[in-house]
Amino acid sequence: MILPGKTIGILGGGQLGRMLAIAARRMGYRVATFDPTCDCPAGQVADLEINAPYDDLDAARRFAQRADIVTFEFENVPAETLAAIEKLRPVQPSPFVLQTTRNRLLEKRFLQQHGFPVADFQEVRSLSDLGAAVAALGVPCVLKTAAFGYDGKGQVRIDSPDNLDAIWRQWCGESAAPVGVVERFIRFEREISLIVALTASGQLRCFDVFENEHRRHILDTTIVPADIPPELAGKATELAAGIARRIGLVGLLCVEMFVEADGSLIVNELAPRPHNSGHVTVDAAVTSQFEQHLRAVCGLPLGETALFKPAAMANLLGDLWQHKEPDWSAALADPRVKLHLYGKHQARPGRKMGHLTAVADSTREARQIVVEARRRLIEA
16 A cells, blocks of 8 residues: 555656646645656656656666656556566556557457457558458458557548558558558447546446547547446446456556447447546546546545536647637636646647536536637637
């Protein structure tokens, strides 16, 4: 058990690390961050900020020595770095969980081998593999990188088998021997996610099901609870809990799922950390996802996950800064709106810069509040 007063080490310095650090500070922990960028979002609120490339093993060891336990907000940390840290301090979730979930091929094989529902898929390492996969799965289908893909990066939809050579060349880029996954295209009715926390002693708690809308493959809005029947919400909760137990989770796991027209659930991706769709829990739930993650990795009893009221979140991307600084006072003219900015120094199109949340008597009302507030940012 890692008690308040000890130091939480966070690998990664983005917005998830920032909100994790804020939750840790509120609970009385000290925080050390490890990120290549100086004055990163997490480093701005940490006690100690170590800046070095993720493959700098000496810096990783210095970081580990300053922490009592290490967790992460960023999956793409080199395996050698994790191994060096784990020799000095416990890492939770475990490196096995991280290495399984950050690689689409390993993740899908794990889920398939243990009987969890995933889209039909095939591994591809060459143009001939791609042709065979498309022939087997049919079109449309989706070609994805096995690693380093998020927010739609490294993905291409294939609608015809006639131009595979051009698709393969474009998708490969400068990589001589890429590893990819071709998935059957899922004609889903909606996208949902479920965040589950599990401790080493076996205590498990799930948040309400989140319903997500994406634009350009990036999360745009989230409502909670999801607009799905109670029996489907129960099925999703049972599925997420089963995955968390089977993979040996200690910490937080977000399970992204597709809901098909007949009510079937397909697991899309796993994220063993706080998740963008769970940001709304800071303002809407008894225990936020960030506090819950800390409770789980530190061996403390888990917190209540109930919602105060239905809630919604709208992401703020760098596109909003294209012409001028957004009008924050216009967004906050509605007293029900909460503003969360991440402290990033440069706004770029598609970059997550912050989010808005609101609670209301219904998810429809809450969503309308945050979407209208976001519109006022650029129209005022």
